[in-house]
Amino acid sequence: MTDLPTWGAIPSDTGTRFRLWAPDVPEVGLCLPDGEHDMKTVGDGWFELTADAPVGTEYAFRLPDNHRVPDPASRLQAETVHGTSVVASSAHDWRHDRPDRGWHEAVIYECHIGTFTPEGTYRAAIEKLPHLADLGVTVLEILPVAHFGGDRGWGYDGVLPYAPHPAYGTPEELRELIDAAHAHGLMVLMDVVYNHFGPDGNYLHMYASRFFDPERQTPWGAGIAYAAEPVRRFFIENALYWIRDFNLDGLRLDAIDHVRDPHSDTEILIDLAREVRATVDRPVHLTTEDNRNVTHLHARDGDRVPLMTAEWNDDWHNAAHVLLTGETEGYYDAYADDPTSLLVRSMAEGFSTRGAGGKGSPSGHLPPDVFIDFLQNHDQIGNRAMGERLTVLADHDRLRAMQALLLLSPHVPMIFMGDEWDETNPFLFFAGFEGELGKAVTQGRRREFEHFKSFSASDVPDPVDPKTFERSRIDWSKAESEAGQAALARHRELLILRRERIVPMIPGTGSDCGTMLKAPALCFAVDWQLGGGRLSVRTNLSDAKADLPPADGDLIHLTGDAPGVPASTAFWIS
Structure with a gap:
């Protein structure tokens, strides 16, 4: 661990220290408004120079072929990913404390800033925070904002992972959004991409070819050589930068199954989590996406989270989607034969142990708040050719039954922006290349x-x-319609029930808390023995009334006319 970040332009009272790892070239020049300065070699391919360059100074690095490149650890760009970088300050007058919430209280709202509001900016998003707080959301999860080529995109093609994209506003306005979210009792997670760089504006190969692994390609670009210490520091320091400089409550790490690090004694994901835990003296929530269904990163030590906090549960979504739509193309094919039992197992144990290639690790020993469930997200909508949502693909009554199942399960629920009023606008794949x-x-x-x-x-x-x-923008006017108001009321009531009755039961939950009960076709029955009592659910997605296993205790919720009728979900507490 170092006192100063290894990478980037770091201003101080004595000047700004510039640093670049460029092991492929013999010399590097620092281009400032007052001219060009030779940087000093400091070993292992590093170049460094401290110069009189206050906050706001534009700069670039000159390579021996006279090519000027931006700082790969730029905190701010003057314009595009191809232009000059800007010395930036992380100072901010934080006005509000972070919410004092446990992770088991999490209700996640996934949001793409550019399509969340008509303006598509951080400032416009601030105006919608009261809506989220009133809905019952406790976590705002923002799709990646790292600077990518063009003025629009999902954010997963970033090439400058430290620089917030100016399409949404300034870094200061992003901090204001996070501060305002805290004022409304919302935690904030940022989505970060450590598995590849985008195709437009990545210049690392020109001077640091060792940043990449020549033996490996990801589906989106060259694999990264995480075993190289400068590369390792680049990403670990990036995680710390977002958490500390933007006062975030945590991160969502994208597709970590492609953060492959076979040449290190300890994989980078473990080192990253350990360093975050050791250096940030407050709760930090690290969540992951990983289709391998591994569990070693999410093991708990009693109430302590040594490494990662929670994992996106694709198994839950995939089985639920097949049940709601009947679709079995693509990755849904693995769930086509028996989606009911796969969903029940996922509800009870976390993963159905499908994972990539039908493999995975048993996960029943993990507490329920390790698993983040969702009916849809940016991927599951946007990776469709036409970007359709479940509101136009599924039977309305059965979708309502599944929404109740999602929001009242002891797992962590996540909804995608607009879900709360049954948005029908598509979320399409878009880019500005x-x-x-x-x-x-x-x-x-x-x-x-x-x-x-x-x-x-x-x-x-x-x-x-x-x-x-x-x-792909969500339509806020639909929230004011009769149907939108009814959907909002339904979501709000479910989340109030979750907060008041279910969340207090989750702490203290032990291993193997879920029990699968035998039920008729297209029906599922699960009991969870939580720290505060037993929670039972009975759902019927079939077309006929079903004889479901009895449940003890108080009926706290019913979607449908009666337990066991078609398109019904019922929950009991005992």
């Missing part, structure tokens, strides 16, 4: 779906067309 890269993205997107029989690949919306981005 231009030229040949833009054409390649359009062609590649349409090739993904050329074998689908229900539509022509030419019908797939063009991801680089600005209209595709505009169509």
Whole structure:
């Protein structure tokens, strides 16, 4: 651990220290407004210089071929990812304390800043925070904002992981959003991408080829060589930067199954989590996406979280989606044969141990708040050719029954922006790339779906067309409609019930708390023995009344006319 970050331009009272790892070149120049300065070699491929460059100073690095490149650890860009970087301050007058909430209280709202409001900015998002607090959300999860090429995109093609994208506002305005969220009792998680760099604006290969692993490719770009210490520091310090400099409550680490580190004694994900825990003296929630269904990163030590806090539970979603839509193409194929039992197992034990290639680790020993369940998210909607939501794919009554199951389970529920009023606008894949890269993205997107029989690949919306981005905005006027108000009231009532009756039961829950009970086809019955009592659920997604296992205690919720009727979900506490 170091007192100063290894990477980037760090201002102080004595000047700004600039640092770059460039092991492929013999010299590096620092370009400042007053001219060019030779940087000093300080060993192991590092170049360093402290200069009189106050906050706001633009700079770039010059390579021996006279190519000027931005700082890969830039905290702010003057304009695009191809231009000059800017010396930035992390100072902010934080006005509000972070919410004093345990992770078991989490109700996550996943949000893409650019399509969350008509303006698509941090400032506009601040105006919607009272809506989230009134709904019963406790965690705002923001899709990645690291600077990527173009002015629109999901955020997973970032090339400057330390620099918030100016399309949404300034770093200061992002801090204001986080501070305002805390004022409304909301924790804030930032989505970060440590598995690849995007295709537009990554210059590391020009001077630090050892940053990448020549033996490995991810689905999105070159694999990263995490065993190299400078590379390791780049990502660990990035996690600390977002948590400390932006006062975040935690991070969501994207697709960690592609953060592969076989050449290190300890994998980088473990080192990252340990360093965050050791250096940040407050609760920090580290959540992950990982289709391997591994459990070693999420083991608990009593009430203590040594490494990662929670994991996106794709098994829950995949089985639920098959049950609601009947779709079995793509990754849903693995859940086609018996989605009911796979969903029941996921409810009771966390994973159904499917994972990538049908593999995974048994997870029943983990407490229920390790698992983040969702009916849909940016991926599960946006990776569809037409970006449809479940509101236009599933039977309305059965969707309501599943929404109740999601929000009242002892697992952590996550909803995608607009879910709360049954939004029907699509969330499409979009990007702002231009030229040949833009054409390649359009062609590649349409090739993904050329074998689908229900539509022509030419019908797939063009991801680089600005209209595709505009169509993906949620429509806040629908929340004011009669149907929108009814959906909001339903979600609000469920989340009040969760907060008042179920959340207090979760602390102290031991291993193997879920029990699967035998039920008829398209029905599921699970009992959880939680720290504060027993929670039971009985759901019927079939077309006929079903004889479900009896449940003891007080009936606290019923979706449908009676327990066991079609499209019903009932919960009991005893």
